[in-house]
Amino acid sequence: MIENLIKFRASxxxxxxxxxxxxxxxxxxxxxxxxxxxLASITDPKKKLTDNMKAEFDKLHLIRTxxxxxxxxxxxxxxxxxxxxxxxxxxxxxxxxxxxxxxxGNTVEEDAIAFxxxxxxxxxxxSESSLSNGFFQGHPDLEDENKxxxxxxxxxxxxxxFPKLPEQISNSTYEWQxxxxxxxxxxxxxxxxxxxxxxxxLMSTPEGLVPDWEGDDLHYVDDLDPxxxxxxxxxxxxxxxIAHIERREKAAVKYATEYYNKLITxxxxx
Numbered sequence: 001m002i003e004n005l006i007k008f009r010a011s012x013x014x015x016x017x018x019x020x021x022x023x024x025x026x027x028x029x030x031x032x033x034x035x036x037x038x039l040a041s042i043t044d045p046k047k048k049l050t051d052n053m054k055a056e057f058d059k060l061h062l063i064r065t066x067x068x069x070x071x072x073x074x075x076x077x078x079x080x081x082x083x084x085x086x087x088x089x090x091x092x093x094x095x096x097x098x099x100x101x102x103x104x105g106n107t108v109e110e111d112a113i114a115f116x117x118x119x120x121x122x123x124x125x126x127s128e129s130s131l132s133n134g135f136f137q138g139h140p141d142l143e144d145e146n147k148x149x150x151x152x153x154x155x156x157x158x159x160x161x162f163p164k165l166p167e168q169i170s171n172s173t174y175e176w177q178x179x180x181x182x183x184x185x186x187x188x189x190x191x192x193x194x195x196x197x198x199x200x201x202l203m204s205t206p207e208g209l210v211p212d213w214e215g216d217d218l219h220y221v222d223d224l225d226p227x228x229x230x231x232x233x234x235x236x237x238x239x240x241x242i243a244h245i246e247r248r249e250k251a252a253v254k255y256a257t258e259y260y261n262k263l264i265t266x267x268x269x270x
Contacts, residue, residue: 013081016252
């Protein structure tokens with residue numbers, strides 16, 4: 001069965017969590033209106049729901065009921081993510097990704113950790129943990145045992161691409177990556193690892209990676225004040241996040257099984 005062959009890596013699993021579980025704010029408002037009207041119709045026949053109203057009310061009620069039972073639907077992005085994983089299993093290939101940005105990140109990572117330790121007066125080491133729980137797995141950059149905090153480092157390509165202020169950080173993808181690390185660490189240790197920090201660090205680009213068409217002033221940063229070279233934001237794993245993770249995990253495995261069965265039976269003679 002496909003559920004024995006797939007794992008959701010925290011670094012790429014963010015699409016699973018897009019969208020809302022249950023009713024949106026607008027849908028909840030409509031549900032409340034229809035619910036009140038339905039109750040009022042008991043004493044006032046003029047308030048009776050029309051067929052269209054009843055169909056909409058039933059649809060919204062089903063969404064609420066499904067949520068209570070832990071049944072949710074993945075977004076289009078979430079389904080695409082699952083399909084890609086199943087495709088790789090069925091067709092026996094593995095997608096790889098590489099770029100000058102990731103090469104720089106891998107090359108300067110140890111120096112970035114040392115830089116952060118000096119700035120924050122810590123002595124954290126690159127994590128060797130392999131986290132897993134259920135269908136999720138991942139490898140965090142740093143684990144602060146004292147603060148029970150997961151720290152992930154992103155080394156920007158240039159001064160231009162480095163977020164200068166916390167509000168400039170685009171965090172939707174990395175937020176769930178870090179929350180998954182916290183979730184798995186908590187499950188594996190029994191401790192409350194609810195804190196996470198996404199830390200962008202500006203490091204000089206190794207000489208061999210600097211393109212000829214980009215100026216050195218974009219890439220060499222050692223002359224800057226250290227305080228200008230770090231920008232970070234923090235997240236907290238909440239009970240609502242945990243419920244969301246577990247519902248989406250269940251939905252992802254269910255969809256993976258459905259999609260896998262479609263693939264392997266698509267040309268069967270009926």
